[in-house]
Amino acid sequence: MKKKHFIIIFIFLNILMWGQKINFNIKYSEPLAVFIFMQNLSENYPENIFKSEFKKSQYNNDSYKSLITKFDNLAIDYSYQFEEFPYASKTPMQTRDILKKNLIACNSLEDFKLRSTGILPNSVLIDLTAYIKAFTPVYNELIYQPHKEKFEKQLAEIKDYAKNSQLEDYFEKGLLFYHSSWDPSIPFEIAFYPFPESDYFTAQAFYNNFVSAIQTNLNDYKDLFSVMMHETYHIIYNEQTMAFKVQIDETFKKNPSKSSNYAYLLMNEVLATALGNGYVYENLNSKPDINDWYNHKYIDQMARKIYPLVKQYIEEKKSIDKHFVNQYIDLYESNFPSWINESQNLMTYRYIMSENKNDFKTIRRKFRFRSMEENESEISSASIDNMKKTPLTKVVIISKDSEQKLSLIKSKFTELEKWKYPSDQEFVQKFFLNDKSQLIIINQKKSSLDKILEMID
Numbered sequence: 001m002k003k004k005h006f007i008i009i010f011i012f013l014n015i016l017m018w019g020q021k022i023n024f025n026i027k028y029s030e031p032l033a034v035f036i037f038m039q040n041l042s043e044n045y046p047e048n049i050f051k052s053e054f055k056k057s058q059y060n061n062d063s064y065k066s067l068i069t070k071f072d073n074l075a076i077d078y079s080y081q082f083e084e085f086p087y088a089s090k091t092p093m094q095t096r097d098i099l100k101k102n103l104i105a106c107n108s109l110e111d112f113k114l115r116s117t118g119i120l121p122n123s124v125l126i127d128l129t130a131y132i133k134a135f136t137p138v139y140n141e142l143i144y145q146p147h148k149e150k151f152e153k154q155l156a157e158i159k160d161y162a163k164n165s166q167l168e169d170y171f172e173k174g175l176l177f178y179h180s181s182w183d184p185s186i187p188f189e190i191a192f193y194p195f196p197e198s199d200y201f202t203a204q205a206f207y208n209n210f211v212s213a214i215q216t217n218l219n220d221y222k223d224l225f226s227v228m229m230h231e232t233y234h235i236i237y238n239e240q241t242m243a244f245k246v247q248i249d250e251t252f253k254k255n256p257s258k259s260s261n262y263a264y265l266l267m268n269e270v271l272a273t274a275l276g277n278g279y280v281y282e283n284l285n286s287k288p289d290i291n292d293w294y295n296h297k298y299i300d301q302m303a304r305k306i307y308p309l310v311k312q313y314i315e316e317k318k319s320i321d322k323h324f325v326n327q328y329i330d331l332y333e334s335n336f337p338s339w340i341n342e343s344q345n346l347m348t349y350r351y352i353m354s355e356n357k358n359d360f361k362t363i364r365r366k367f368r369f370r371s372m373e374e375n376e377s378e379i380s381s382a383s384i385d386n387m388k389k390t391p392l393t394k395v396v397i398i399s400k401d402s403e404q405k406l407s408l409i410k411s412k413f414t415e416l417e418k419w420k421y422p423s424d425q426e427f428v429q430k431f432f433l434n435d436k437s438q439l440i441i442i443n444q445k446k447s448s449l450d451k452i453l454e455m456i457d
Contacts, residue, residue, distance in 0.1 A: 020184035021168045026159050026192070028151070030144075031112060032103040032211065033193035034132050037139045042072045049197050053142045064138070071131045074124055084242060086249035087390055088265070088372055091238050095119050097206040099128075104191045104209055109133055143194060147216050151194040154214055158192065161221045170229050170280050174236045177275070177310070179244050179319035182236070190228070205231035222284045230276025237268055251325045261391050261436035262340050263332040265349045266302060269294070269371060273303035274310040296369050298336075298345050305331045341430075343367070343456040346393040346438050353379055353387060354397035362449045363395070379405050384412045391437050399444045409441060428455040 040050040054060055076099060082090040098119055106112035113129050120128070144151070175182055186208050195201060195213030201224060203212040210228055218224065240248075252264040277293035294300040306328055313324060332339075339345045347367035352360055353376040360375050372392060376383045379396065387394050398405045402423040410416045415433050426445035433439050442452055 022171050022182060022184055023187040024162055024167050024171075024190060025187050026155070026162060026190045027104075028155060028193060029104045029191040030136065030140075031106060031109060031132060032100060032191050033144070034136050034139045035100065035103055036193065036211075036213075037143065038068065038071050038131065038135050041068045043069075044072065049195070050143065053196075054138070057138075057142055059138050059142075064135075067131055067134055070127065074128055074131075076120055076124060076128065078120075086245050089240075089245045089249060090242075091206075091234075094206070097209075100211065101189075101207050101209050103132075104189050104211070143196065147194045147196050150216050151214065154216075154218065155192060157219075158214075158221060158224070161225070165225060165284060167225070167229075170283075171232065171236075173314055174229070174233050174275060176317060176319060177314055178233070178236045178240060178271075180236045180240045182239065188232070201227070203227050203231050205235050207235070222281060225284060226276050226281035226289075228276075229280045230272045233272040233275050234268065237271065247322075248320070248325060251322045252329070255326060255329050257329050257333045258432070258436055259333040259337070259340055260329050262345065262349075263329050265371070265391065266298060266332075267328065269296075269299045270302045270306060271310065273299055274307045275314075278303060278307045279311055279314060296348075298339060298348070301336070302332060305335055340432075340438070341457070343453075344369075346440075346456075347395075348372075349392045350374075350395060351387050351390050351392040352376070352395045352397070353383060354399070355379060356397070356399055359397050359449055363453070366450065366453050379408070381408065381412065384409065388412070388435075391435055393438050393440065394433075395440045395442070397442045397444060397449065402443055406441070406443065413439065415439075426452070428452060430456070 037050050039045065040048050041054055045051070076096055078095040079092040081092050099116060102112050102115040106115055109129050109132060112132075113125060116125055119125070171182075171188070174180075188208050188210065190210045190212075192212055192214050194216055196216045198213070198215045201213045201215055201218070203210070205211070205228075210231055212224065212228065214224070249264075252260050257263070273294045277289060281289045292300050293303050309324065309327055309331075312318075313320070318324075344367065347363070348370055349372045350363070350367070350370065351374045352363055354360065355377060357377055364370070364373075374387075374390065374392065376387065379398065384396075396405075396409060406421045406423050410419055410421065413431070413433065415431055419431075421427075421429075421441075421443070423443065425443065426447060427441075427443050429441050431439040431441070440456060442449075444452060
């Protein structure tokens with residue numbers, strides 16, 4: 001009898017827990033804002049309002065510039081892959097994101113240091129904390145205090161807008177659509193910071209966090225909330241179970257379409273765009289957004305094509321299934337058959353192999369938009385085997401020992417069995433592989449890589 005009572009109580013508690021709404025906590029995090037401020041002062045960042053305000057201030061001296069350089073050189077970026085999941089279906093753990101999560105959650109910098117112990121070597125963590133402390137008064141004087149009144153008014157308005165817009169309902173619809181789950185006892189922490197004299201805002205989501213800059217002249221929050229949910233849907237997609245991700249992965253691989261691989265690589269961003277910039281915006285605004293949903297033609301155009309099906313599934317309270325995936329692939333191939341040969345699309349998902357490390361920078365400059373990128377600076381049997389395991393576009397750049405390297409590549413790909421290569425000539429050749437990815441082989445002689453890359457299309 002006691003056992004029966006225990007089971008009833010257990011079931012009742014679970015019903016109560018899963019009946020709870022997701023709690024969205026909206027706040028300003030000074031430690032996070034200072035961290036982002038320092039990131040933007042780096043030489044590796046383009047010109048921005050933070051840099052310009054700093055450069056004309058009294059803090060633009062050797063002492064503070066030295067701290068910026070030291071901060072920029074801190075080794076704080078580590079990651080690990082969830083290798084049991086299908087490739088690219090689960091976002092790797094990033095230490096920089098965990099640090100941001102702790103900056104949002106901490107009560108003080110000492111609290112941040114305690115939360116982050118073990119993530120980085122202690123010496124690095126101590127230095128990082130010291131740099132944030134040193135730049136806190138700089139940030140407050142140059143950025144926060146001049147815009148405090150306006151920003152705090154915006155923050156209060158955003159909290160009211162979130163409540164009135166029933167933000168948690170869009171989150172729960174995403175959970176159902178993605179066939180994903182979320183423990184409602186885990187709140188969603190949202191951190192905003194002021195972004196003066198800007199006509200755009202930046203946004204990022206990770207774990208149970210959303211971070212965004214807010215233009216100081218922003219007073220209409222539909223765009224902000226649609227982008228917020230766009231980024232949040234990436235998290236929900238990421239939290240699908242491994243079994244469900246394997247099922248989706250197998251559906252894509254079994255589909256006979258030659259476009260299925262590149263359609264799969266595009267899907268995560270496409271669905272987040274269709275949901276956030278399509279469905280959420282339309283509901284907040286009572287009509288669709290007529291402007292670009294995403295500043296990348298492949299994502300934008302495919303999101304619009306799939307949107308009617310996404311909207312249908314949401315309204316019918318259905319989750320992604322095999323039928324949805326096959327319809328998605330059919331829409332991709334029937335509407336955009338040329339995409340599997342267009343370099344701007346292919347190079348969004350790339351595995352670059354070159355013995356010249358400057359080539360990686362050249363490719364990033366030529367193909368600025370990238371969703372996935374892996375780099376390998378050795379052309380060997382083992383490195384080619386690693387490259388073959390990925391569904392990414394595979395680019396091999398050969399600039400020396402052409403005969404040896406080309407022979408090796410030919411031996412590693414069964415699709416190249418009959419290939420006759422002119423090792424003494426400069427060329428770019430493209431091959432469609434059995435995994436439905438493109439292999440691009442560049443044999444470089446005299447031309448610059450910039451010029452050779454123009455030959456890919």
